Amino acid sequence: MRGAINNQKELSQALKAEAQKEGFNLVGIATVPESSRIKLRNASLQRWLDAGHQANMNWMRSPKRKTINNLLKNVKSVISVGLNYYIDIKQSPDSLLIARYGWGKDYHKVIEKKLKKIGKWLEIKRPKCKWRVCVDSSPLLEKAWAEEAGIGWIGKHSNIINQNIGSWVFLGHLICTENLEPDIPAKSLCGECKKCIEACPTGAIQEPFVVNSNNCLAYHTIENRDEKIPTFIAKKMGPWIAGCDICQEVCPWNKKTLPNTEEPELQPKEWILDLTADKALSWSDETWKNKLSQSALKRIKPWMWRRNIKASNKTYT
Numbered sequence: 001m002r003g004a005i006n007n008q009k010e011l012s013q014a015l016k017a018e019a020q021k022e023g024f025n026l027v028g029i030a031t032v033p034e035s036s037r038i039k040l041r042n043a044s045l046q047r048w049l050d051a052g053h054q055a056n057m058n059w060m061r062s063p064k065r066k067t068i069n070n071l072l073k074n075v076k077s078v079i080s081v082g083l084n085y086y087i088d089i090k091q092s093p094d095s096l097l098i099a100r101y102g103w104g105k106d107y108h109k110v111i112e113k114k115l116k117k118i119g120k121w122l123e124i125k126r127p128k129c130k131w132r133v134c135v136d137s138s139p140l141l142e143k144a145w146a147e148e149a150g151i152g153w154i155g156k157h158s159n160i161i162n163q164n165i166g167s168w169v170f171l172g173h174l175i176c177t178e179n180l181e182p183d184i185p186a187k188s189l190c191g192e193c194k195k196c197i198e199a200c201p202t203g204a205i206q207e208p209f210v211v212n213s214n215n216c217l218a219y220h221t222i223e224n225r226d227e228k229i230p231t232f233i234a235k236k237m238g239p240w241i242a243g244c245d246i247c248q249e250v251c252p253w254n255k256k257t258l259p260n261t262e263e264p265e266l267q268p269k270e271w272i273l274d275l276t277a278d279k280a281l282s283w284s285d286e287t288w289k290n291k292l293s294q295s296a297l298k299r300i301k302p303w304m305w306r307r308n309i310k311a312s313n314k315t316y317t
């Protein structure tokens with residue numbers, strides 16, 4: 001859309017068109033002050049923290065997460081975007097398993113770059129507008145805002161699901177001081193299903209929407225900095241050494257034919273598709289550093305890869 005944009009409806013539509021042009025598959029808008037839905041999500045986050053389900057992820061306690069105004073003064077609107085990272089490829093049958101989010105380049109960087117471009121576009125259209133990009137590591141209740149902006153609902157496994165492209169979706173947010181037209185919040189379509197809860201090998205989904213990180217393979221393989229993986233977790237790891245996709249793989253919303261990501265930066269690295277324990281255990285720290293450059297998986301340090309690989313290779317019991 002060229003030239004002046006006269007009203008907020010036009011601006012909202014033009015912003016969404018910019019997001020699509022940047023390659024985002026999903027885009028929706030929510031407004032501030034937040035609805036009662038966000039307040040309820042805040043209350044459940046507090047219950048989750050009080051129960052200690054965050055394990056050692058103490059940054060989850062950041063009080064900034066509770067109020068979006070802490071991230072940007074006078075924030076009025078939240079633009080939620082989703083980037084599909086699904087690709088119709090499987091790792092080789094003998095490979096150690098790595099969660100799909102880590103197959104391509106670091107999604108934080110990919111999304112941040114795109115959202116900054118949209119922020120700059122917005123600044124040209126509305127020079128007084130202030131904006132800020134939030135991707136995953138910012139203290140924003142991002143799944144709740146994505147649901148509020150209508151791009152998907154929070155499934156019982158706690159990931160965002162969109163009815164057209166499933167849950168293999170990276171989220172990003174652009175928050176700004178401009179009033180925009182809100183979208184209708186998403187409604188849960190999980191219904192009576194509990195496939196993710198039943199499939200989780202460690203029982204980490206303690207009840208719908210409540211994932212206890214202390215029992216989750218994704219937490220232990222990526223975030224746990226202890227020298228040893230707890231035995232009860234190691235017994236259930238199977239071949240998963242970096243994250244775990246089981247609860248998403250079994251979800252009926254991911255079982256239909258899904259579109260492949262068109263994002264060149266998210267195409268899988270070759271070494272990830274066929275990684276044997278022998279090969280990976282022979283790599284020096286330097287080799288790991290090279291393999292993990294520009295990858296979100298570099299959060300897993302070389303010693304943690306070795307620890308995870310040694311703990312894995314068990315069958316589910």
Ligand code: SF4
Pocket residue numbers: 157199200201202203204205211215216217218219243244245246247248
């Ligand atoms: S990521 Fe794996 S371990 Fe964690 S809740 Fe999902 S299925 Fe369970």
Ligand code: SF4
Pocket residue numbers: 155156157158189190191192193194195196197247250251252253
């Ligand atoms: S597996 Fe079923 S319950 Fe779990 S997130 Fe998917 S639809 Fe919801």
